[in-house]
Amino acid sequence: MKTAVRYFTRSGNTKLLAETIAAVLGEEALDLSAPLEEKVDLLFLGNSVYGGNPDPAVADFLEKNADMIGMLVNFGSSASKRSTFKKIQKIAEKHSIALFKEEFSCPGSFLFLHKSRPNAGDLEAAAEFAKKTAGIA
Secondary structure (H helix, E strand, O other): OEEEEEEEEOOHHHHHHHHHHHHHOOOEEEEEOOOOOEEEEEEEOOOOOOEEOOOHHHHHHHHHHHHHHHEEEEEEEOOOOOOOOOHHHHHHHHHHOOEEEEEEEOOOOEEEEOOOOOOOHHHHHHHHHHHHHOOOO
16 A cells, blocks of 8 residues: 655644654655655645644645545644644545545644643554554554
């Protein structure tokens, strides 16, 4: 199974999750400036809530790479503890991208909220989610 990991982050929290997931999959975590160079069975896409929505760069990446994605897997962190799943689902549907029914989401630190998150437990949970989703566990 061919997998890839891409992410968008402003604070570094989602990058930390992406690197953890990529290590489990034997991949490199790349930010959204790196387009998919070949079709992947599973694309793990990390993103967060900014003003109630994922950053517009996420929708742009999905539009430009839609034909290269077999199944999209959403993950991320958020200081507000809100998920991007429903917003990503709408974007995926618009571009006919299949979206995995589960996601990984955890709190992310921002200013005084959720200090030291994602923490070791969050990273372990993200790794287990990736293994299970990719059929490695």
